[in-house]
Amino acid sequence: MKTVEQHIADILSVVQPVYPIELDLLRAYGGVLAEPITADVALPPFDNSAMDGYAVRMADVAAAGPGSPVKLPVVADIGAGDGGVYAIRDGMAARIMTGAPLPAGAEAVVPVEWTDGGIAEVLIRRAPRPGNAVRRAGDDVRPGTVVLRRGTRVGSAELGLLASVGRKAVKVHPRPRVVVLSTGTELVEPGRPIGPGQIWESNSFALTAAAMEAGCAGSRHGFISDDPGGVLGTIEDLLAHADVLITTGGVSMGAHDVVKDVLSRLGTVSFERVAMQPGMPQGWGTVGEAGTPIFTLPGNPVSAYVSFQLFVRPALARLQGLAPEPLPSVRARLTAPVSSPEGRRSYLRSILEYGPDGYVVAPVTRQGSHQFSALAETNALIVVPEPATSIGADQTVEVMKLPNR
Ligand SMILES: Nc1nc2c(c(=O)[nH]1)N[C@H]1C(S)=C(S)[C@@H](COP(=O)(O)OP(=O)(O)OC[C@H]3O[C@@H](n4cnc5c(N)ncnc54)[C@H](O)[C@@H]3O)O[C@H]1N2
Numbered sequence: 001m002k003t004v005e006q007h008i009a010d011i012l013s014v015v016q017p018v019y020p021i022e023l024d025l026l027r028a029y030g031g032v033l034a035e036p037i038t039a040d041v042a043l044p045p046f047d048n049s050a051m052d053g054y055a056v057r058m059a060d061v062a063a064a065g066p067g068s069p070v071k072l073p074v075v076a077d078i079g080a081g082d083g084g085v086y087a088i089r090d091g092m093a094a095r096i097m098t099g100a101p102l103p104a105g106a107e108a109v110v111p112v113e114w115t116d117g118g119i120a121e122v123l124i125r126r127a128p129r130p131g132n133a134v135r136r137a138g139d140d141v142r143p144g145t146v147v148l149r150r151g152t153r154v155g156s157a158e159l160g161l162l163a164s165v166g167r168k169a170v171k172v173h174p175r176p177r178v179v180v181l182s183t184g185t186e187l188v189e190p191g192r193p194i195g196p197g198q199i200w201e202s203n204s205f206a207l208t209a210a211a212m213e214a215g216c217a218g219s220r221h222g223f224i225s226d227d228p229g230g231v232l233g234t235i236e237d238l239l240a241h242a243d244v245l246i247t248t249g250g251v252s253m254g255a256h257d258v259v260k261d262v263l264s265r266l267g268t269v270s271f272e273r274v275a276m277q278p279g280m281p282q283g284w285g286t287v288g289e290a291g292t293p294i295f296t297l298p299g300n301p302v303s304a305y306v307s308f309q310l311f312v313r314p315a316l317a318r319l320q321g322l323a324p325e326p327l328p329s330v331r332a333r334l335t336a337p338v339s340s341p342e343g344r345r346s347y348l349r350s351i352l353e354y355g356p357d358g359y360v361v362a363p364v365t366r367q368g369s370h371q372f373s374a375l376a377e378t379n380a381l382i383v384v385p386e387p388a389t390s391i392g393a394d395q396t397v398e399v400m401k402l403p404n405r
């Protein structure tokens with residue numbers, strides 16, 4: 001059997017980033033920058049007021065106090081967006097609004113609350129410190145600064161920053177379109193009644209959401225029954241809409257393991273056994289003219305989910321131009337003994353907590369590949385190395401943190 005590392009390495013040796021494209025800002029949301037972003041101008045571009053008030057010179061207002069107000073003539077009224085050229089000299093004040101350019105000669109802004117709010121003249125009742133309520137040009141960003149690095153995901157803050165440095169569009173690796181298709185004659189759409197031998201389809205929901213959690217545009221195709229013609233035709237149709245295809249089910253030793261049969265005939269997908277539990281039967285390869293990566297994950301719901309996190313997630317990172325990092329892991333103290341089949345690496349569903357003595361991890365009791373309720377209770381996977389068949393309580397183990405949990 002193949003090791004987990006070998007399987008990841010094989011996948012990553014083929015998967016390439018989605019070709020970067022230039023997208024208008026809101027369309028770029030969720031993509032990953034394929035270029036560094038440099039500010040051409042300073043931010044703010046000019047000295048300006050942080051408050052509504054009066055631009056003043058320090059010598060005039062230093063002595064202002066509640067009992068000794070200072071009266072100054074108001075020589076200008078400067079609003080945000082005012083492109084005029086203004087200056088004040090000793091003995092003058094200018095009325096100024098938040099964001100308005102500071103007049104030449106001004107040394108501070110007195111907030112309107114410290115004054116009588118006068119239009120022609122103003123009475124100032126409190127002395128500002130030098131530079132009060134003044135925002136200097138370039139105090140946010142200096143011209144020539146790289147404000148966003150290549151490989152940054154474009155989220156809400158990044159979009160705001162891109163707009164504020166004047167960008168209309170950016171080059172990004174767009175969110176890969178991940179289409180999830182389940183197979184199985186026993187499957188029924190949730191909401192519909194189930195008959196004997198049937199179950200509600202769940203893998204495609206979990207994996208579509210997991211793809212979204214990994215930064216992709218996930219879409220659920222749903223499920224089809226184990227009919228070779230249908231599976232082949234559906235996969236071919238989906239290729240037009242997918243950067244990555246994920247199927248679940250039909251890859252082990254069963255008489256109706258249709259995904260395996262159909263894709264083996266295409267010859268680009270290999271089906272292997274990886275020395276792990278859950279998730280031993282794995283298939284992956286490329287299909288169609290564009291060489292679209294396809295992952296054929298095992299049908300057992302926990303196996304499909306764990307396989308996604310171990311194998312598909314790093315590939316999706318690579319597709320987005322990101323480092324194909326494994327899930328983050330920590331060392332934690334086990335609260336209860338665990339067991340594992342010899343020669344296979346187990347990923348045991350568990351609850352990881354950080355307490356006064358560091359990380360502690362509690363395995364859940366239901367570790368079956370079909371026991372999705374146990375998975376939903378947990379936030380981590382205990383990694384039991386291949387040679388180990390058991391690990392005692394209080395031992396320290398490696399624990400992978402599951403995303404978004
Ligand atoms: N003789 C052997 N039998 C099995 C082996 C083996 O090595 N020898 N491997 C077992 C392991 S491990 C796994 S994992 C499964 C993988 O089987 P398949 O990928 O072929 O999946 P199916 O047989 O189609 O389904 C397995 C299981 O999961 C349920 N399922 C499938 N799809 C869904 C779905 N979309 N939503 C909810 N549940 C789903 C399905 O009903 C089965 O119970 O094979 C073992 N067998």
Ligand code: MOO
Nearest residue numbers: 278279280303369
């Ligand atoms: O290896 Mo299977 O993936 O246990 O359930």
